[in-house]
Amino acid sequence: MQALQALESIAVVENDVISRRRKVYRSRGNPFSLDDEEFRKRYRFSKKTATFIINLVREDLKLSAKGCGTSPELQVLTAIRCWGRREVQEDAGDLHGLSQATTSRICNRVARALARHSSEFIKMPTSLAEEQKLMMEFRQIRNFPSIIGCIDCTHIKIKKHGGDLAQYYINRKGYYSLNVQVTCDASLRIRDIVARWRGSTHDARIFNESVLRERF
The missing domain is CATH 1.10.472 (Cyclin A; domain 1)
Structure with a gap:
């Protein structure tokens, strides 16, 4: 009798666990x-x-x-x-x-x-005709001559970064970030982006070590 009751108790517990899971x-x-x-x-x-x-x-x-x-x-x-x-x-x-x-x-x-x-969508012009088209679009804005892109860096806030290199992610404004370099055309389409530098990195260094600068 006690064995039967024990088995019934085990069955109840198993059913309860299954229902919870x-x-x-x-x-x-x-x-x-x-x-x-x-x-x-x-x-x-x-x-x-x-x-x-x-x-x-x-x-x-x-x-x-x-x-x-x-x-x-x-x-x-x-x-x-x-x-x-x-x-x-x-x-x-x-x-x-x-x-x-x-x-x-x-x-x-x-x-x-x-x-x-x-890479299918973010890319600089690959032909002379495309470059001339971009130049014409910039010229139509405020008569900018011979321009195919506008470039700038912006800080993208990230969570606190741990480890020995944490301090290098703190930018001049005092928060953790990535310093992201973006180039866009006259229609505000992103043509090039570099998103791998820590927040303390200066804009000039990002550009000097970019493929974009090497190309130009």
């Missing part, structure tokens, strides 16, 4: 069901542009269907929502039926996928 999936809506105006308000892009971005990185974001894997569409839109509206990951996750941890992984995954395709 059972993963509950949140309901995930379809953002594309929103009307065009509401979609742009939430994601900062039109549906057409969002679809283009999704198709660009679709193969990089495919996950196993096992475990209710997040679709490429939802991954891209979740990341765009976080970045475009500077939204807290937990809030963006709740909106899409995702946990904060999942949202964090998605943002990382989408960022890396987009970076792999950056």
Whole structure:
């Protein structure tokens, strides 16, 4: 009798553990069901542009269907929502039926996928005809002569960096950052970007050691 009661107690405990471990999936809506105006308000892009971005990185974001894997569409839109509206990951996750941890992984995954395709869109002119076209666009603004790009550096704030080199990430304004050099054309399209220097690095050094300076 005691043995039977012991077995029943073990069975109850096992069932309780299984019920606690059972993963509950949140309901995930379809953002594309929103009307065009509401979609742009939430994601900062039109549906057409969002679809283009999704198709660009679709193969990089495919996950196993096992475990209710997040679709490429939802991954891209979740990341765009976080970045475009500077939204807290937990809030963006709740909106899409995702946990904060999942949202964090998605943002990382989408960022890396987009970076792999950056060279297709971020590039300096490759022909004389393209250079002349850019010069003409700058001349039309304020009669700037012989210009194919505007260059400047900006500090992108990052979390506190540990280790022996932490102090080199502190910029002249006193916070941790990366000093990012960006070159754009007359239409504000990014043509070149260098995002690997610590915040304390001077703008001149970044340019002097860049491929852009070597080219010119």
